[in-house]
Amino acid sequence: MIHKELLTFLTSLEKNNNRPWFENHKPQFLELDSAFKNSINEITDLLNQHDVIEKSKTYRIYRDIRFSKDKTPFKVHRSANWMRAGVERRGSYYMRIKPGNHLIGVGFFGPEKDDLLRVRKELEVDAQELRDIIEEPQFLKTWGTFQGEQLKTAPRNFDKTHPDIDLIRFKSYHFLKSFTDQEIQSPEFFDNINKSFETARPFLDYMTDVLTTDLNGESLI
Structure with a gap:
């Protein structure tokens, strides 16, 4: 479960998104950040029950404002990503905790140009397996x-x-699932999102097969 204290902190940060406020509350942030990273480790263990995770990444709370018109220095959410291990396991899992707007995601977020073309070419030939x-x-x-x-x-x-142009037009192939504040504070939350991630496994396996073979089905790895 995600603790209410993290939501309270993020809500306050959104109202006070400046460095002096953050520095005054940094000890609290560090404590909450440690707990959040422990949660990510728990979810990693659950994912490894049905997949093989190479690594998890917890994103920094500091924003890169160099090229942004929005100069607020901090993100008002916490997020993490899990990369599947090896070239034979493509795709990733994602979670974002933001008061009132929590979500998890799975798939291929902003794929490389060559990968995107390979998927589109596959769908041009036959999209039925993906549709199924x-x-x-x-x-x-x-x-x-x-x-x-x-x-x-x-x-x-x-x-x-093309009859499958609705799929071919996508620039990114991923899914998102939303959760309420109440749902993420449930003791079953980690198990629930893990089950959702496991449900997506056939999609990840299909995309992996596409991205590790050519149009003739010959292995590229």
């Missing part, structure tokens, strides 16, 4: 539909009338 996975009732109930950004029309060199 993401339209499976339990998967659909858990994750809904793709949340990635889409092009308004077909990518270059793709037919805009």
Whole structure:
């Protein structure tokens, strides 16, 4: 579970997003940050029961404001990412804790240009296997539909009338699932998100197969 104290701190930080306030409350932040990282380790252990995690990453609370018009120095959320191990396990898991707007995610966030083209080419040839996975009732109930950004029309060199252009147009292939403040404070929260992540495994395995083979099905690894 995520403790209420973290939500209270983040809510206060959003109202006082400046360095003097943060420095005055830094001991509290460090204590909460340590607890959050322990939570990430707990979730890593759960993920390793059905997947192989190479590493987890807890994102810093400090914002990079060098090229941003928004000069507030701190993020008002905490987030983490889990990378699957090895080239034979592609994709990642994600969690963000933000008061009133918590979420988890799974998939391929901002894929490399070559990876994106490879996925699109696969879908151009045959998208039915992917549709079978993401339209499976339990998967659909858990994750809904793709949340990635889409092009308004077909990518270059793709037919805009292709029957699967709705999938080919995506620029990112990932899913998001939201949670309430009450849900993330439940003792079952970590188990619940782990079950959601496990439900996404067929999607990750399909995408891995695509990204580690060519259009003829020959292995690239």
